[in-house]
Amino acid sequence: MYSKLAPVLGSLALASLVSAVPVDVEKRDNGIWFGGRGSHLENYQNSNGAAPSASYSGPANGYYTPSATYGGGSYSTSAPPASHSGGYNGGGGSGSSDGSSNPFSFPLSNGFPNIQNPSDQLTAIEAQAHGLLPNGPPPPTAPAADDLTSLRLIAFNELWEVAFFTELLYNVTHNVAGYQFQDESQRQTVINAITAVQAQEELHLLNANGALAHFNAGPIQPCKYVAPVSDFKSAIGLAKTFTDVVLGTLGDVQTHFGQNGDNGLIRGVAAVIGQEGEQNGFYRNLLGLIPSGAPFLTASTREFAFSALNQGFVVQGSCPNSNTINLPIFGALNVLTQNIQPQDQTLQFSFSATGSYSQYANNYQGLSLVYINQQNVPVVEPITQATVSGSTVTFSANLPFTKNEMFGLTIAAVVEGSGPFASVADVAAVAKFGPGLFEIA
Numbered sequence: 001m002y003s004k005l006a007p008v009l010g011s012l013a014l015a016s017l018v019s020a021v022p023v024d025v026e027k028r029d030n031g032i033w034f035g036g037r038g039s040h041l042e043n044y045q046n047s048n049g050a051a052p053s054a055s056y057s058g059p060a061n062g063y064y065t066p067s068a069t070y071g072g073g074s075y076s077t078s079a080p081p082a083s084h085s086g087g088y089n090g091g092g093g094s095g096s097s098d099g100s101s102n103p104f105s106f107p108l109s110n111g112f113p114n115i116q117n118p119s120d121q122l123t124a125i126e127a128q129a130h131g132l133l134p135n136g137p138p139p140p141t142a143p144a145a146d147d148l149t150s151l152r153l154i155a156f157n158e159l160w161e162v163a164f165f166t167e168l169l170y171n172v173t174h175n176v177a178g179y180q181f182q183d184e185s186q187r188q189t190v191i192n193a194i195t196a197v198q199a200q201e202e203l204h205l206l207n208a209n210g211a212l213a214h215f216n217a218g219p220i221q222p223c224k225y226v227a228p229v230s231d232f233k234s235a236i237g238l239a240k241t242f243t244d245v246v247l248g249t250l251g252d253v254q255t256h257f258g259q260n261g262d263n264g265l266i267r268g269v270a271a272v273i274g275q276e277g278e279q280n281g282f283y284r285n286l287l288g289l290i291p292s293g294a295p296f297l298t299a300s301t302r303e304f305a306f307s308a309l310n311q312g313f314v315v316q317g318s319c320p321n322s323n324t325i326n327l328p329i330f331g332a333l334n335v336l337t338q339n340i341q342p343q344d345q346t347l348q349f350s351f352s353a354t355g356s357y358s359q360y361a362n363n364y365q366g367l368s369l370v371y372i373n374q375q376n377v378p379v380v381e382p383i384t385q386a387t388v389s390g391s392t393v394t395f396s397a398n399l400p401f402t403k404n405e406m407f408g409l410t411i412a413a414v415v416e417g418s419g420p421f422a423s424v425a426d427v428a429a430v431a432k433f434g435p436g437l438f439e440i441a
């Protein structure tokens with residue numbers, strides 16, 4: 001099917017998303033349409049022609065305030081390419097405002113992330129997303145500073161997610177090598193899903209940045225990004241992993257909201273946790289896995305999420321204001337063992353002891369490797385067989401899979417001391433390198 005369509009689609013190339021959808025597929029009723037998708041895409045298309053708004057100013061309701069403005073229409077920086085290491089593994093990539101240059105940079109052609117409320121652009125995003133940006137009033141009082149940090153982290157993450165899914169949608173709709181399908185109906189199912197997800201992630205960002213704007217707390221501006229994948233299966237595997245990290249991290253965010261007395265923010269975050277869980281069931285299904293990977297999702301913390309995003313996807317030096325996010329970036333921990341199977345085994349890791357972590361090149365004896373999986377007590381393992389080459393420390397650690405049934409996401413971290421640690425937060429408090437991320441089906 002694909003090979004027959006390829007020349008046709010190739011000639012239509014960049015015309016529009018609609019043109020990449022074969023007419024017979026667009027028309028048929030196969031049970032996977034949710035309402036008038038045609039008009040969603042039309043709206044989306046129309047919005048593509050609109051000039052980006054130069055500033056972001058808000059309406060009277062929702063999280064936006066009339067006085068809120070941030071950023072300009074463009075965030076071009078001349079940052080050097082990032083060297084990508086750390087949890088997500090891999091290298092290379094490309095992107096553009098709507099998917100095709102390298103690295104990926106905002107704004108999108110609809111002006112995102114500079115979207116006014118109300119505006120035709122927002123209405124088009126909402127149509128594509130199958131729903132509205134929350135339109136109720138924000139909490140009456142400003143959140144604690146610590147919770148503004150959480151909102152900034154959420155915005156920082158959502159900007160990456162919009163970049164990723166915009167590029168993924170581009171790759172699939174344009175039949176980029178590695179993103180071609182033999183089964184046209186599966187391709188269409190993927191396009192339908194990712195079309196909605198891309199807009200849904202835009203609304204997640206606008207919600208978080210809208211709250212920050214409302215409380216005069218400095219909305220987060222986009223960086224440049226590189227996705228370390230170049231084929232569909234790896235892209236979905238990556239989406240599964242970073243979504244799992246987000247799911248665990250939002251639990252941490254809610255814990256902070258509770259501790260700080262900001263209960264007005266909890267319900268909205270819960271709605272995003274479930275939403276991202278739905279996405280992940282689809283990604284797992286695409287990979288041939290059962291939709292729900294484990295009885296309890298793996299806990300994470302804000303520090304691990306911020307570190308993973310910076311280590312894995314963000315072009316270093318390209319972020320206008322990520323320095324306003326008051327969270328540490330740990331040293332990168334590489335999981336060298338690939339395709340980890342559900343069995344007891346020894347895993348190989350490495351970290352690069354440079355910069356503020358350089359002391360650990362010859363001082364790793366006091367460190368341990370910790371695994372965080374599901375909602376269980378962190379598992380501490382000694383670092384063994386360490387070798388040092390320059391500033392790179394390579395070592396092994398035991399993975400006690402069987403006893404702990406370590407399915408789903410595991411977050412590995414190199415920490416000072418050997419615990420024991422009661423919770424993921426206690427691990428993050430002493431972490432030096434991490435997160436090393438791996439998933440066991």
Ligand SMILES: *[C@@H]1O[C@H](CO)[C@@H](O)[C@H](O)[C@H]1NC(C)=O
Pocket residue numbers: 092093094095164165167168171176177178226227228229230231235
């Ligand atoms: C899209 O395809 C390009 C070219 O292979 C690749 O570099 C990029 O990482 C891909 N993006 C995603 C999100 O899969």
